[in-house]
Amino acid sequence: MNAARDALLEKLAAHREATERRSMRDLFAADPERFSRFSAQFDDILFDYSKTHVTAETIDLLVDLARACDVEGRRDRMFSGEKINTTENRAVLHTALRARPGARIMVDGADVMPDVLTERTKAFDFAEAIRSGALTGATGETFTDIVNIGIGGSDLGPAMAAIALGPYTQAGLAGHFVSNVDGAHITDVLRPLDPKRTLVLVASKTFTTMETMANAHAARGWLVDALGEDAVGKHFAAISTNAEAVEAFGMDESRMFRFWDWVGGRYSLWSVVGLSVTILIGAENFQAFLDGAREIDEHFRTAPLKENIPTLMGLIGVWHRNVCGYDTHAVLPYDQRLARFPAYLQQLDMESNGKSVTLDGSTVDLKTGPIVWGEPGTNGQHAFYQLLHQGTNVVPADILMAAIPHEQVADQHAMLLANALAQGEAFMRGRTTEEAEAQLRDAGKDAGQAKALAPHKTFPGNRPTCAIAYRTLDPRTLGRLIALYEHRVFTMGAIWGINSFDQWGVELGKELANRLIPVVKGEKDTSGLDASTRGLVHHIEKLRRAH
Numbered sequence: 001m002n003a004a005r006d007a008l009l010e011k012l013a014a015h016r017e018a019t020e021r022r023s024m025r026d027l028f029a030a031d032p033e034r035f036s037r038f039s040a041q042f043d044d045i046l047f048d049y050s051k052t053h054v055t056a057e058t059i060d061l062l063v064d065l066a067r068a069c070d071v072e073g074r075r076d077r078m079f080s081g082e083k084i085n086t087t088e089n090r091a092v093l094h095t096a097l098r099a100r101p102g103a104r105i106m107v108d109g110a111d112v113m114p115d116v117l118t119e120r121t122k123a124f125d126f127a128e129a130i131r132s133g134a135l136t137g138a139t140g141e142t143f144t145d146i147v148n149i150g151i152g153g154s155d156l157g158p159a160m161a162a163i164a165l166g167p168y169t170q171a172g173l174a175g176h177f178v179s180n181v182d183g184a185h186i187t188d189v190l191r192p193l194d195p196k197r198t199l200v201l202v203a204s205k206t207f208t209t210m211e212t213m214a215n216a217h218a219a220r221g222w223l224v225d226a227l228g229e230d231a232v233g234k235h236f237a238a239i240s241t242n243a244e245a246v247e248a249f250g251m252d253e254s255r256m257f258r259f260w261d262w263v264g265g266r267y268s269l270w271s272v273v274g275l276s277v278t279i280l281i282g283a284e285n286f287q288a289f290l291d292g293a294r295e296i297d298e299h300f301r302t303a304p305l306k307e308n309i310p311t312l313m314g315l316i317g318v319w320h321r322n323v324c325g326y327d328t329h330a331v332l333p334y335d336q337r338l339a340r341f342p343a344y345l346q347q348l349d350m351e352s353n354g355k356s357v358t359l360d361g362s363t364v365d366l367k368t369g370p371i372v373w374g375e376p377g378t379n380g381q382h383a384f385y386q387l388l389h390q391g392t393n394v395v396p397a398d399i400l401m402a403a404i405p406h407e408q409v410a411d412q413h414a415m416l417l418a419n420a421l422a423q424g425e426a427f428m429r430g431r432t433t434e435e436a437e438a439q440l441r442d443a444g445k446d447a448g449q450a451k452a453l454a455p456h457k458t459f460p461g462n463r464p465t466c467a468i469a470y471r472t473l474d475p476r477t478l479g480r481l482i483a484l485y486e487h488r489v490f491t492m493g494a495i496w497g498i499n500s501f502d503q504w505g506v507e508l509g510k511e512l513a514n515r516l517i518p519v520v521k522g523e524k525d526t527s528g529l530d531a532s533t534r535g536l537v538h539h540i541e542k543l544r545r546a547h
């Protein structure tokens with residue numbers, strides 16, 4: 001119960017009611033300074049939130065809300081290594097993974113930084129040795145293919161970053177990512193690869209995850225069939241917090257890269273979980289990626305709340321979720337290499353803030369994390385934007401764009417940017433029925449036809465978007481972008497009073513799947529199952545028997 005927070009939310013609701021009829025067009029017309037008033041910049045990154053309904057009063061109230069929820073205090077406790085993940089009794093220190101050498105960050109009375117730096121150096125050295133060919137496979141051939149086996153946080157981050165930083169990948173090296181327990185995934189990934197030139201990284205915080213262990217054993221079998229048991233040591237490495245399990249898998253200490261329980265899976269890309277990416281892009285580029293994130297950490301810690309981009313992103317997220325009542329949040333990168341960024345953010349946001357109880361275990365009395373989704377533009381325009389423009393749901397969206405592409409393909413980048421800008425404008429302005437009718441008349445329709453068609457060609461507008469524009473998608477920028485979203489998620493979770501760092505909601509499905517494996521394999525009968533699950537099992541059995 002936080003009376004100050006509730007009072008501010010009531011004020012925000014009243015403020016919304018009083019202002020919601022005001023169109024964004026009017027807001028821009030009434031204030032020539034609206035763009036500069038409602039945008040913030042960090043180095044080359046511009047965050048423009050002027051195409052939303054917020055006014056100066058909205059921001060004042062939202063900043064008061066952040067203060068009432070002690071977002072800054074919780075932020076400082078996170079950075080200092082306090083165990084703010086109370087349900088797992090853990091510190092939350094992904095920020096330590098990108099901290100400068102020389103920083104001191106204490107957990108349980110010990111500075112974590114020496115271990116962080118040792119492990120980082122070990123990973124960097126290993127990556128450089130693979131890249132230079134100093135470390136080879138069992139037959140003496142250099143590695144050309146890096147297969148990362150992991151799932152969730154042990155997959156989405158490296159898989160997303162490998163695509164995003166494709167232009168920085170060393171020629172002759174390719175990254176591959178296997179996550180799904182569906183055997184099709186590992187089969188399709190391994191089929192074209194040459195075992196002699198393949199390095200397999202098994203990434204799992206716990207080293208117990210069903211999917212990852214199954215895929216790791218499959219990859220081991222594939223390698224042993226081709227090169228024999230002795231080759232395993234040279235072709236495998238493990239990334240984990242669980243040294244015993246790694247050892248039990250038969251992996252040598254020198255091939256084990258560690259991280260710690262204070263790194264959440266979905267926050268682990270900065271740790272040795274990023275090893276596949278480090279091999280692909282090199283240690284120097286990976287360091288730039290870490291530096292970019294650290295710069296945003298500094299900004300988040302020190303910038304005044306009204307100029308603090310991740311805080312503003314979070315506050316606008318709360319405005320849209322709790323005051324405007326929007327259920328989903330779209331991430332629309334006009335940057336093809338961020339194709340997996342929405343999927344990455346899905347885990348970051350939905351696993352962090354998809355919660356129904358507060359830190360003290362009581363039922364949360366506000367809507368928490370929205371459904372996060374998205375696809376790169378312009379592809380999405382030809383798929384789901386119809387609903388975004390004219391559907392009955394309002395979907396706030398982030399539109400991301402780079403000023404400078406890596407490739408100049410004729411004038412395609414200008415086309416891409418024009419589309420990104422046009423969409424933001426269209427969502428904001430819309431098109432009135434009168435405008436639609438006039439346009440139809442201008443195009444030669446008669447009055448009757450124009451009147452009949454106009455409602456179909458009307459766009460309500462007033463659909464909020466935030467734009468994030470940056471110079472180019474390089475390692476530093478990617479680090480910055482991810483850190484911005486991490487702290488956005490943090491800010492929203494702090495306002496809701498939930499634990500953004502546990503994920504108990506994934507447990508039940510895992511337990512039931514383990515119980516069902518022997519049933520599906522026919523080793524146990526279906527008694528005790530609900531009628532639907534039983535019916536499905538019987539149907540599958542029947543199909544298999546007939547096969």
Ligand code: F6P
Pocket residue numbers: 151152153154203204205206207208209212265266351503506
């Ligand atoms: O099931 C969810 C989850 O626990 C994620 O939080 C995590 O990123 C993923 O599984 C993988 O876990 P691990 O790295 O331990 O294999």
